[in-house]
Amino acid sequence: MILTVTLNPTLDKFYWVDHLPLSLERAEEEILIRARKSSASAGGKGINVSIFLACMGVETVAMGFLAGHTGQIILRDLLEKGVTANFVWIEGENRTNVTIIEKGKEYHPVKIHEEGPRIPSHAQEIFLRKYRRTLKRAEYVVLAGAIPPGIPDTVYKELAREAKEAGVRVVVHAGRRPLWEAVKAGPFFVKPDVREELMVGDMPVRTEEEIIAAGRRALDHGCQACLISHHVTGDVLITPEGIWEYEAKVPLTKFKNLVGADDALVGGVLYRLAQGDRLPDAVRFGMAAAVASAEVEPKMCLSPAVIEHEMRAVEVQFKEGL
């Protein structure tokens, strides 16, 4: 079973519009934008990974905090998609993240992310008890996404330590300080989220050399593998066995929705690891899942056949041993 932790779940709302006038400096008093199409689904990095895995037939349990009407919608969507839900209910309302995708500018969507509800300390204690209990049945745990108000940035480090002590492999899919703190616990695999700033810990990751240096630093802390995006269609995998470069030969103009592609990548890697693949091969499948997801309007491509087909576009190069 693969356990995912999403401390700050979201209802992801997408609007597809023909034109998005963002300036209010017009004669009209207001701007009315009509959506050509819209959709809403359960989200947050860990939840997306769980949805991907459940659709591939892998047993997965999603954990975190749910609140209010939005929490009910998130739960319903997860259950309908075959994800086992083990959440702590709190007062308030889960966040809604809005993405507006303009025709012809799919590569540059406009995003509005809410902060999410504050997590009271007694709810954190209940979560920890449930987490320890669920770890007993897990092979992997994925610690993913933003940290909600009320929870310290060191939370992933603590959760990673608990999982390691329980003999569970830890995957961290997050950004900024929560990621780097978790790296110090020596997780199995890290996928830094570098969307907001091109940094991993205090190290820039703008160039290939910088990416490799940051990856090596993560390995020094006991990580077994670090996968960092070089650019939209290129990733670098750094492990003690060596460095692999992945390049998806796909024109950016084919992309329709980039939200969720990163989560499909992590889901794809775990799906193949659970089937017994070596990590470099699993990452190639993950890259194909990410590319296939970016090429469809829904958040993720959930068709194994389409992902398999997309693997032809992913080139892998073993760069060097460390």
Next chain:
Amino acid sequence: MKARDLMRRDLTSVEPDTLIYEVVYLMEQSGLSTLPVVDEEGRLVGIITEHDLIHAALPEYFDMLHSISFLPNLNQIQRRLKEMAFRPVSEYMKEVISVHLDDEDLHIADLLIRKRLKQIPVVDGEGHLVGVIRRIDILSRLIR
């Protein structure tokens, strides 16, 4: 159809030492009127329902009256509920009635009707809670 095909994979639950005020809070926030009770290993050890809590809060002579319209007000029930608030759920939970992943729909429907349950927990071979089946889950399947 088997339990595994009918169940909601929702593991919302409490532990035997969860306090009654926490149970009420969870029922209010989650919208669930029945909660499974699990031990530290995640094994099902009981269930607690809104009905159990209401019944426990009613005066002992209620069974003879059959209606709370005989009470002058709700003060007595409120006082009793406040006394219960910091007691553990283990003092009020019911015996375990559950089904297994491979149990058939007819058996599940029979239990729900005969035991007058709104939902029934589903357990795996080792007794771990793996889901729940509500009456509506069976009704909606049958009406399709």
